[in-house]
Amino acid sequence: MVLPLAVLVLSLLQTAPAQVAPKPSADGVVATAKKVVVIPTDAEAITMGVAQIVSMQEKGPGSDIAAQWPYEGVYRVGGNIPFGYRVGGTSIASMALLGAPGFADDAARKEAVSRAIDFVTSAITEPLLSPDYQGGYDVRGWAHCYGLRFLVAAKHANAVSAAQLPAVTAAAAFYLDALKKTEIPQVGGWQYARGPGIENPCSTSPFMTAPCLMALLEARADGMEVSPELIARTVKALELTRGESGYVAYNATKQTRDDAQQIPGAIGRMCAVEVALAHAGVPDQKHLSFAVESFFKFWPELEKRRKKSGTHLAPYGVAPYYFFYAFLHAAHAIEFLPDVERDAARIKFREVLFTVRDENGTWNDRVFPRSAGYGTAMSVLALLQVEVTKAHALTHAEKPAQ
Secondary structure, rough: OOOOOOOOOOOOOOOOOOOOEEEEOOOOOEEEEOOOEEEOOHHHHHHHHHHHHOOOEEEEOOOOOOOOOOOOOOEOOOOOOHHHHHHHHHHHHHHHHOOOOOOOHHHHHHHHHHHHHHHHHHHHHHHHHHHOOOOEEOOOOHHHHHHHHHHHHHOOOOOOOOOHHHHHHHHHHHHHHHHEEEEHOOOOOOOEEEEEEOOOOOOOOOOHHHHHHHHHHHHHHHOOOOHHHHHHHHHHHHHHHHHOOOEEEOOOOOOOOOOOOHHHHHHHHHHHHHHHHHOOOOOOOOHHHHHHHHHHHHHHHHOOOOOOOOOOOOOOOOOOHHHHHHHHHHHHHHHHOOHHHHHHHHHHHHHHHHHHOOOOOOOOOOOHHHHHHHHHHHHHHHHHHHHHHHHHHHHHHOOOOO
């Protein structure tokens, strides 16, 4: 779920052929047909990105306290940004602030995250986040997924005060229970575009199910009750969406057949699925390497949709919100590459990421200024994956799913 936007000129690579990548020089400069991009150090980019995220925290409807980073897309509920995007966007922004170096000594960050904790915990009383609903297109699952992930991460970062701990414990339990209750019957996994009646089977969405599997693994490592059976069903649902080559379908109810023509639009979910399965103890090196290779080959196809109107447009059905989702999971997947491939892929990834960075140090996938908080958070998290993956390996080690 999920989760995880200023109007600016599109990257110079928008119209480049899929196989063309920017050419870096030895001094950290990428030259392109339209501009020269100076690549900062990761520390510089993260510091600037964190400052921008903190500055974008905003008040929610009916509140006098800046505590949210809503993701803004075209979807509305009653004319308003849905709570799934509010809690999901706030949680993803907060996870970036928690993960960036220096959190413990940064008063502004700590205060911003504390306010976000209060918002995410209080949101469980919102009827539009209840796991009891009728199905249809609905994004509350992004709140269940990322609200849980954020609260677990906040505890690990010692960002939860003694006064907040009871609410954090209750809210984390609520979000986990909501995931359990909204799991797709028979098929497994999760879906934000279900048919009527959540008691009915429907296709599983790897786009949503992969981060939900990560949420379950993180909750279990935190001592919460997550059954091996639920993990195994979720793994099976993800494997259902993957073809023999490693192509991952948009949705699936039965075993996916390969569709090589659609790989350019599948690269984000391909990386996400391989990362989640690796953390669940069922890695597939061949498929993971293919996912990373496909990301580098085809990411300009995603760039064609960044900061554009519309949602799932032909030929690949890629919406703007898919852009930084793909980048974060590609960065994470790179950390699972063989040693001989990893360093070169890290360098190549950063060369690409900084070509789509805006001049003020933010990243944005939409035409809405507000959603720069999400894009910047996802990009900061991508830059942090080297250390995040090391920490995850130490604290979230999993046995192979049965």
